[in-house]
Amino acid sequence: MAKTSANGSARAPRRKDGLSRDVIIQSAIELLDGGGERALTLRALTIRLSTGYGAIYHHVADKGDLLATATDEIFARVLTGAVIDTDPRESLRHLALGLFDAIDAHPWVAAELSRQPWRPVLLDFYESIAGLLAALDVPERARFDAAGTFMSYVLGDAVRNAATARHLADSGMDRAAFLGAAATQWAEVNPDKYPFVHAAVSKLRHHDDREQFLTGVDIFLTGIAALR
Template identity: 30%
Template sequence: MPRETLTRDQIVRAAIELLDAEGVEGLSMRRLGQRLGSAATAVYWHVGNKDNLLGLAGDQVWAEVDLPAPEESGWRAAAGALAHGTYAMLARHPWLVPAIGAHFLYGPGLARYQDHCYAVLEEAGFAGTDLDWAMNALFTFVLGTALNDSTEAAMKAQIRREGGDEQERLEEFSSWANGIAAQYPRLQARIAELGEGDQEELKAESFEFGVQTILNGLEARLAATADAPAQTR
């Protein structure tokens, strides 16, 4: 595809697809050019370099998260929906969390998302630094949970790049990890019990448990603040 017919939007969309399939390590201007049927130089001309492209891709995916109105559903339902929507977006793009840890990824998409998160928690009654800390408590949990998933996705992407047998390599890793856990009876017991259940169902239940526990804590914080004498606030 000649440089003149490419657009930045086309390049960013293709980069997101490549990142979803191969992770950050699999993203290169050469491979992206091949995907677009264009020379790598044409891609550079539109986005500058890999870091710029990663920033554009990382910011764009935040627009996928629906922003529920707290005045319609109530702050708690809106906060829960935001947490689930964020987690679902991060699951679709497992490269984003590790990329955030290694690159400065910020733009209008993330800023819009953050502003709405503040609006939801302001509706609950948080203000000042409590507003920041409430947001941090909820979304650090979401990002931390997504980090576990992204680690597995990165491992699978590496196996695909190296041309190995994905199932065989995962079984080897599981066997190695279980050998270490066997030295610790409580850990071994929990791994054994959790391994018997439906993993996707357990993952969903675990996430919901965490979200609801944090929301319960935020409600308790609001109640305690409201009940505190004015001079102690």
């Protein structure tokens, strides 16, 4: 039977098993995935975990700590789950796509990255990229610029894609309708002034963001081959 607090509101029964930091972070991720940052409150966590504020504060400092740690967990999963192929080119593609898919599945990560862009787990990602570039015989003199360019592209496109997804969710418009409206606008521009834009209407309407992202990765990989 649920207990009643001093003000008369019902409280969830307290859990009897131990509460770990990992359990708290996983629950925070589930709340974030379900409703974004607004859904993640300490009160929501206490209800979800059937515990009190003190038990949560024992493991995390505040909501900011929860967001940062949840973001680190998502990136750690990408690094752990990446298929490191014997071909460093394919390994780079796997890493890039893993990050793109992770941010697509957890759009709230994009906002947290803008607040703390160079967190330790991103340094791990950066280090992995640099190692793979070395395996591809990218000269040391060019490796810093190549790794930075790759990181900027992968993170930038993944974050942009997540921002578009958030915009569509907030506006209630699906992706097909969004692209259809944009394509209609492109079709109305002056073809003499904007020949490429006018010709790209059909591609805009039906393109796949994930496939286009991978095309960009392949363009990068083709380009760094010239650095050897």
